[in-house]
Amino acid sequence: MNTRERAPRTRRLGVFLASLVLVVTGAVVAPQAAFADDSYVPPTLSGDCTVDSTVTLDLGTLPPDAVKSTFEWSSVPQRNKYGDPPIRYGSSDLSFTIPASAGYRVLYPGITYWYDEGDGLLYADEVKRPSCVVQPAPGAVSTSPPVVNGTVRAGETLTATPGEWSETDGWSYSYQWTGGPDRPKKDTNKQKLTLDAGYIGSVLTLTVTANKQGYVPGTASVTLPPVGIGAAPAPTDGPYARGSGQVGSPLQVDYGTWAPSNLTYTCGWYAGSTQLSSACSAYTPVPADLGKDIVVKVTGSRQGYAAGTAHSSAPVRVTAGPAATVTRTPAINGTTTVGQTVTLDQGDWNLPPNAKFSYQWLRDGSPVSGRTSGAYAIGADDGGKRLSVVVTVTAAGYTTATATTSPTAPVGKGPRPVATAAPKISGTAAVGRTLTATAGSWSKSGLTFKYTWLRNGVAIDGVTGSSLKLTSADLGTAISVRVTATSTAWETNTATSGTTSKVAQGAAPKVLTVPKISGVAAVGKKLTVSTGSWSLPSLTYTYQWLSNGNPIPGATSSSYTVKSSQSGKVITVKVVATRAGYAPGAAITAGTSPIK
Incomplete structure (x- = not known):
């Protein structure tokens, strides 16, 4: 409309109502004339009102007072209750090939009649008739049924492919899974379907719809075997038995990562083929497990799936539990002198179960045989020595602990003996x-x-x-x-002790070899006497020369010169042996021959 044109006047609309064309399943029906002037011929459409078909416009004649007409092929929704604007196709040809975008819409030529008001201005009226409802063209046909990839069992995801169709260019496909439990359409109207436990036993049908605007949708279906139970879950990591493995220290189960997830677990703790516990919370090794390899068996279960079982990948070797720890050092109580008894205060300990104490007393660091009680009677052998005690704590399955008391001061002497x-x-x-x-x-x-x-x-x-x-x-x-x-x-x-009697003289020495006179028994000759030998040493000797048994005055040495007065007499010597403290001993020699 140019700048001298006016908007269409509504007063003329009634003139054209009779020009409506009724459309039934794509057939064009010509309208009846509504003008008094029998020379007026309304516009008509002819042809097949179907996508990809051609319709032809016959403009007829101009209405009374109209000076000209123009048109442009357009379409609107069938029930345009929201007032959507028309699609204008930009064509003013009398023959029009219906595009796919017009499918299911009302197609009309959009004729505009122009009128002269007499003042040099034109105004126009546009009518949307004649028209027809565009029918879709025949759709694509399935030439090979849809294909479903995946295992038909719980836990799996099925993926649909559309199969093969007679037409493919510009076509899209939609998918619908039926025959299963009630599920939201957003889950069942898509290419992939994940089967949960609710699907078990269901017989599913996949329907594939081939879609293209302006064409009748084509469908193809395939029915699947009943949905089976899911494959047994399996770990992708683990399970593990976590912990130190020491007796008395709990082992925890780490389930690891399983596929599928959201499982319920049961457990069994084993040493070899012997089940120790079925608790999933923890297992605490006992002394009987020492040295054994512990594994945890985990079974993962989920509704709709077979049960899956796995053992911990690395066994835990059970080792001795921690040793007892002393919190107050043992000590020796009592007086450390010979004859006294001292006692052991074993101190305070953090103990493993069923712990037992034993003791060994030490003397200067060396064990004292047989001294293994909590009391110690200090004996003579301990004098001057330092005492101590080794306290040993043992418990089956646990590391042995020891603590030694501080040594005592050197053991003091006991009271004087009597x-x-x-x-x-x-x-x-x-x-x-x-x-x-x-x-x-x-x-x-x-x-x-x-x-x-x-x-x-x-x-x-x-x-x-x-x-x-x-x-x-x-x-x-x-x-x-x-x-x-x-x-x-x-x-x-x-x-x-008591005293002896006064010490008396010793016994007189006894002669062992009688003294002997040597020399010539004659007047004027010198005679000599020997001492002989005696029973005592260190003797002192005195001599007395005798003449016929009578002492010779002054003759008291060990030698004697014979006098003339001894002529004819026999000479002898008396030898007296003396020693301080002893009685004297005496011996007389044998006599000489008579002196000559």
Whole structure:
């Protein structure tokens, strides 16, 4: 419409109502004339009102007062209740090949009649008739049925392919799965269908619809076998038994990752073929499991699926549980002196189940045989030594723990022993004789004795043994002995014997070889006498020469010169052997021949 044209006037619309064309299934019906002037011929359509077919417009004649007409092929929806604008095809040819976009729409030539108002202005009226409802063209035909890829069982996803069709260019396909449980159309009207447990036993039919605007949809269907139960779930990672593997320390199950997911799990803990527990929460190894390899068997279940089973990929070797730990160190209580009893305070511990204690007492770090109780009687062997105790905690299946007390101070000596029977001296109290002492009896054992001999109560220097040989110094004195008892275990004490009678002289020495005179038995000759040999050493000798048994005055040396007064007489010598503290011994030689 140009700038001098006016909008169409509604007063003329009634003139053209009779020009409507009724359309039934694509056939064009010519309208009846509504004008009084029989010369008016309304426009008509002829031909097949179907996509890809051609319709032809016969404009007829102009209505009264119209000065011209124009048209453009257009279409609108059949029930255009929303007032959608028409599709204009830009064609003003009398013959028009209906495009696919016009399918199911009302096709009309859109004729506009122009009128002259007489003032040089034109106005127009547009009519949408004649018209026809465009029918779709025949659709594509399936030449090969649809194909469904995938396993028809729960947990699987089926994928549809449309098969083969007689027409493909510009065609699209839609899919519909039927025969299954009630599911939203958004899940069943698509190319892929995931089968959940609700589908088990269903007989599904896939219908593929080939679509193209302006064409009758083509359909093809395929029916599937009943949906089976799903394949057993299987892990893609795991399962695992998690934990240290120590006795008393729980092992946890890590299910890992399974396909499909959302499973319910049951468990079994095994050592070899022996089931230990069916708890999925945890399994705590017991002492009987020590050294065994533990695995967890996990079974994954889900409705509609076979059960799937897997074992933990790496067994857990059970090792000894942690050792007990001491929270307060053991200690020794009591007085550490010989003769006393000390006791063990085993301290405080964090203990494994069924723990047992044992003890070993040490003397200067070395075990004391047989001392394994909680109390210790300190004996003589412990004097001066340090005591300690090794406390050992054992429990089946757990690492052994030990703790050692601090050593005591060196064990002190016990109270002094007492002589229950006084020392005694045996032997004859005479010079040259030996006295022997016994220590007597004492209240303690393990003593060492030292002897001090006393002369009239005064210690005799240099004599510490249990025997004393009496010398001339002892003559006339009373002898006693003092015994000193010493020990590393006990304090020192002494005890003194009673005294002997006064020491008497020793027995006179006895001649073993009689002295002998040598020389010529004649007047003026010198005679010499030997001492002979005696039973005692260190003797001193005196001599007395005898003439016919009578002492010769002044003849007291070991030699004698014979006088004339001894002529005809027999000479002998009396030899006297003396030693301090001993009685003298005497011997007389044999006589000479008569002196000449």
